[in-house]
Amino acid sequence: VPITLGVFLNSYYDVKFSVLGMAFATLGVLVTSLYQVWVGAKQHELQVNSMQLLYYQAPMSSAMLLFIIPFFEPVFGEGGIFGPWTLSAVIMVLLSGIIAFMVNLSIYWIIGNTSPVTYNMFGHFKFCITLLGGCLLFKDPLSVNQGLGILCTLLGILAYTHFKLSEQESSKSKLVQRP
DSSP, X not given: OHHHHHHHHHHHTTSOOOHHHHHHHHHHHHHHHHHHHHHHHHHHHHTOOHHHHHHHHHHHHHHHHHHHHHHHSOOSSTTSTXXXXXXXXXXXXXXXXHHHHHXXXXXXXXXXXXXXXXXXXXXXXXXXXXXXXHHHHHOOOOOHHHHHHHHHHHHHHHHHHHHHHHHHHHHHHHHHHOO
């Protein structure tokens, strides 16, 4: 509840709401949640680590994207996939691919070793750090309500971490006590 309230306070006072935006945000949350649960379930079902799951998932995703890309990107000519590319464009695409690989690997690693909920805690923590970093490094304005939202979110993450660690300790002590 504190995390949801904190994220709501940050979002409400940071961006403008619209019906289309809410529809896309809701769809994004549903798809992301489904993906995270799927990652955790597949890792446990197949008994694979994060690198192995990524090794099997990446070619399948690439094949699916090959059919979708022509509908959203030009294929031939200037700026097309098979058009002329500058060296800087090639470097940026390769860099983007490396970063995407690392992001997916970290998603699989975190979910595989913890849970989708813990991965979401990392996401909320990153969100708070991004807002604070923008304020400190780039002098982005931060309202009092956004500051309260960040504080509320961080307190919720701290509480989640505390309860999760307490739960792990109690389960370890129960295992030790069994003969």
